[in-house]
Amino acid sequence: xxxxxxxxxxxxxxxxxxxxxxxxxxxxxxxxxxxxxxxxxxxxxxxxxxxxxxxxxxxxxxxxxxxxxxxxxxxxxxxxxxxxxxxxxxxxxxxxxxxxxxxxxxxxxxxxxxxxxxxxxxxxxx
Numbered sequence: 604x605x606x607x608x609x610x611x612x613x614x615x616x617x618x619x620x621x622x623x624x625x626x627x628x629x630x631x632x633x634x635x636x637x638x639x640x641x642x643x644x645x646x647x648x649x650x651x652x653x654x655x656x657x658x659x660x661x662x663x664x665x666x667x668x669x670x671x672x673x674x675x676x677x678x679x680x681x682x683x684x685x686x687x688x689x690x691x692x693x694x695x696x697x698x699x700x701x702x703x704x705x706x707x708x709x710x711x712x713x714x715x716x717x718x719x720x721x722x723x724x725x726x727x728x729x
Contacts (some may be wrong), residue, residue, distance in 0.1 A: 609624030643677035646717045653718070665700055671709065676717055686715035 697704035713729040
């Protein structure tokens with residue numbers, strides 16, 4: 604992971620309760636679901652997020668597809684589907700947990716997001 608890059612993939616929920624004693628009942632502590640798509644504002648942030656997934660989880664194909672789905676949701680699924688020349692439904696299906704997007708679909712979506720696929724030597728930092 605790049606220095607200074609927030610690991611956005613580490614947690615799906617954040618609990619900001621820093622008290623030393625646990626809450627009185629399970630229902631009194633409220634966890635707020637964390638949606639990374641709400642925090643990916645720039646193309647650079649999107650590229651960094653996907654880089655983290657590719658570096659940290661290179662064999663997790665469905666996770667990488669979902670990460671690309673996070674990027675599409677951040678930009679707006681309807682707009683990304685339109686820019687990629689896909690239907691909104693097929694984009695959702697391809698980038699779902701059970702999806703298996705083709706390389707052509709991934710390349711179209713990345714291009715619609717203003718990103719491109721690149722290759723580097725395994726084990727290198729740059």
